[in-house]
Amino acid sequence: MQADGAKGNWGRWGSEDERGALNLATADVVLETARALRTGKVYSLALPISRSRTPAVWDRPPPERFTRTAPQDHDPSEGSGLPAVGSADDMLVLPSHAGTHLDALSHVFEGEHFYNGHPVGSFSTRRGASKCSIVRTGTVVARGVLLDVAASAGLPALAAGHAITAAELEESCARQDVEVRPGDAVLIRTGWLETLTADPATPSFPQPGIGLDAARWLQRCDVSLVAADNSAVEVLPFDGGRELAVHVELIVHSGIALLEHAFLAELAADSCYVSLLVVGALPVVGATGSPVNPIAIG
């Protein structure tokens, strides 16, 4: 039994734990998954990053790239008789939570606490998160299980505002003949991102996503990470009108990291339901998340 006020997975991996349910994606799981791969085909689950192609949500600034050095800076006639050579490079100005990105466990808090009871005061504006930063959860390798809920529903995309239920997730498992195991990274396809890509004018609110019922089912399955092809994994508006309801259940109570704006269309098109999912977030000291290029291997 847990102490008073403790939630879900608090204390499960020790009082100092900052990695949460990713502890469930063990080397044994990784090895078994790798050895069972079927095609070796590589899928990038990231959207392109640019001001015009990255979905605008909340009021986060768009990502920007600026050239720091251009090839044209170099003078071919300069210097020696050898061929002129040179380099070009860039500056990136990126919100940590724009485009395809991974939430760290410090991204969301409830009352005075982050996941595992880490105090909100462990975060400062100057230093960022001293507990549960993306450095702790930024390296992910797990069995990836795609649940194509849109396909189960026979739709190109779920309706805006549709709250996916546990029953719908189970139905997807059944239709696809896959099971969700402890330590799995579950990739939930709503079809929303394809709607947006096809029509950039698609409003970002409301959106389909999982509700609390589905979140609790995922907790019971002991998953390590939940990804979805939408902006918040969870349904918008929030289930039951509770601010960040699913984020709180999964991130704060259960230590389950969320991966948003995952592009799942190609996996779905190939019916690649089980993959080795590899996510290497940028280990930015103090950051609450990172843009990522998640890779699924079929």
Place this chain on the structure above:
Amino acid sequence: MQADGAKGNWGRWGSEDERGALNLATADVVLETARALRTGKVYSLALPISRSRTPAVWDRPPPERFTRTAPQDHDPSEGSGLPAVGSADDMLVLPSHAGTHLDALSHVFEGEHFYNGHPVGSFSTRRGASKCSIVRTGTVVARGVLLDVAASAGLPALAAGHAITAAELEESCARQDVEVRPGDAVLIRTGWLETLTADPATPSFPQPGIGLDAARWLQRCDVSLVAADNSAVEVLPFDGGRELAVHVELIVHSGIALLEHAFLAELAADSCYVSLLVVGALPVVGATGSPVNPIAIG
């Protein structure tokens, strides 16, 4: 036969190719490597990203993280009777080539051309690289082969300015009993990054790294990518005093992407010489590179 002026791998994968030697890391190679894994242990090859912990090279600005929203912004007494919840997030200002990063094939040019003859004029300051941007080479899965040259030499780290030769790479293969195969990502350990980590005052110039002789050996091996635990993969000062000599041979002539500041100490400590290397660079439209968190699975 190639047209006049064509170099190395130009034209080998078609005149429009922007992916270069990564074409050699096929699904078959990936599948075979995954199935042959031995431990499932996960290694992050990235350095932490922060102003003080990211090596300063050339005159690139240090990476910075700023808080956009802090938990302290939220008033627990505000609103309803439900528990107060909220989120925190960040802004990242990052050079594309700082810390552990992957060079795109547009990072370096020779005369009027990038890799495969793509014209330098395909790059503009405003738009960045329209050919060979990191979007093309940012998703990497390959057999990773660690060549621990420092260990072969019986040193904690090679001497600053030491140019690694083909013979030294072959000696590492022999000592470790591994072979380098077509499509492999070769991870070269000089020990330099550990020197730097132990003593941040270590100058960034000169550094040990590969010379042209080793670069040509890697070309002949048909590797897909070369990583090293130093700032430029190649030796500094440049081999033979030729500006960016190895970059030109590998990136421009051969379409072989380079991964710099790869942290290889843990792989080496475990004698994990063969791994599945997965690199998901940020697909920033127009960028010439990206910071990365490369993941090796043992």
Place this chain on the structure above:
Amino acid sequence: MQADGAKGNWGRWGSEDERGALNLATADVVLETARALRTGKVYSLALPISRSRTPAVWDRPPPERFTRTAPQDHDPSEGSGLPAVGSADDMLVLPSHAGTHLDALSHVFEGEHFYNGHPVGSFSTRRGASKCSIVRTGTVVARGVLLDVAASAGLPALAAGHAITAAELEESCARQDVEVRPGDAVLIRTGWLETLTADPATPSFPQPGIGLDAARWLQRCDVSLVAADNSAVEVLPFDGGRELAVHVELIVHSGIALLEHAFLAELAADSCYVSLLVVGALPVVGATGSPVNPIAIG
């Protein structure tokens, strides 16, 4: 006589000059203007700088402010018995040409040249402008003359796309009983910025502004600077369909700096037609312009 190909004021202040017509705003002019002031009232001609309140033109990113250190970072209970004190500060990410801003003479070129024949090659992406950067023209003190063309026309704002003529400028002078003298900074009120402020949905294209006829009249008057309450000083679309027509005439040919998005409503409301105009642009090395807070003293 000027050499072949030389334009307007090229060579007038020496072949190395980078300050252009600001040379005409001499200490004598400043002294005379200061001594003739009538009210001492201080007017800021700058718009507030924020993502939502800065006009979006062309495709420049919006300005952003991020907190670097917040007061909440400091713990009042920390340390000694003295009162707790601390500080807060910010990071600013600003386009050099957003909001109320001053163009440097390197902002626009024609063919191979900037103002005074400085070669386009004096600019590099890495270093920015080595000639005619904002460092050269960023300190402005001149007699400021408001020409309220909207009021002359009896309109709250000129029609979108209206090209102001020399005759209209002269008519404003006559109505206001002011003359434009050599070295003056002329502040042209179209009313557009007030339209935008009243209705942020106002499109930024087309806009009223000066045409080539008015630009040439200003050249003949030997003004030192032209400001307007619109996005480009010049009419949009460009006069005669010539790309940046007025910018080329004034900046490139005549070395007359332009100040855009100047907020002139208060000066106009007070009929303050003559002022001491003081503009302190940020002397950013290499920059082609700077956001400014121009100050007019009545």
Place this chain on the structure above:
Amino acid sequence: MQADGAKGNWGRWGSEDERGALNLATADVVLETARALRTGKVYSLALPISRSRTPAVWDRPPPERFTRTAPQDHDPSEGSGLPAVGSADDMLVLPSHAGTHLDALSHVFEGEHFYNGHPVGSFSTRRGASKCSIVRTGTVVARGVLLDVAASAGLPALAAGHAITAAELEESCARQDVEVRPGDAVLIRTGWLETLTADPATPSFPQPGIGLDAARWLQRCDVSLVAADNSAVEVLPFDGGRELAVHVELIVHSGIALLEHAFLAELAADSCYVSLLVVGALPVVGATGSPVNPIAIG
């Protein structure tokens, strides 16, 4: 008499005041100063802004400029038969308190309050300062009085760590035959910035600057602003070892804005002891300060 806990100028200009002692620089003062000018010579008091030329203090990031569009982006052969024209522009990434900059009254707090009792809670990381931001104090016109303390002491620069006293300020007044009047902006020359400019390796700690005795003398004089040619106006280490001692006295208690890294060498060389000082800080919504190019007119 003031209410319990109220400090210095709290309440003097109303309980809602955010402008502080700048209220003392009235239009009458401005008019009188302008009419009494002697030369009309224009002085910029700003340092150049660049990574290498802006003093590094505390741990603020250096300012950076990046090119957004380069002239080389434009193809002269493109399009019509008219002359090719185009433009260049930049992105600026600037700490609000780097280089020559003006502190807003929200820059420093004591206990739970900013100047005038505005609560610390009026600041949020997301929005910045909702009270006393630079928008309120960013437009300054005042009689500027240079007190050349270094010259009074017969030194090129005061010793590092020297705390200037009231007596030294009075001695400078006497030597220069000037008086400090209500509403004046006082410009204090220590010589430190010239030391730094001459030798960039000069440590930024300790530094000469004013102590609490001098700060209280300036308060009694009812000055509107205090500038100095050092990093904090106040002496470093802080007077009496009290954190931000002078900042608290002047900014928090008295509502007197501080201007740091003011370049005063030219004013001093000309013995220009009285000027019209004009400072136009960028009115960035929510910001606690701004880089500035202060202009003094002789």
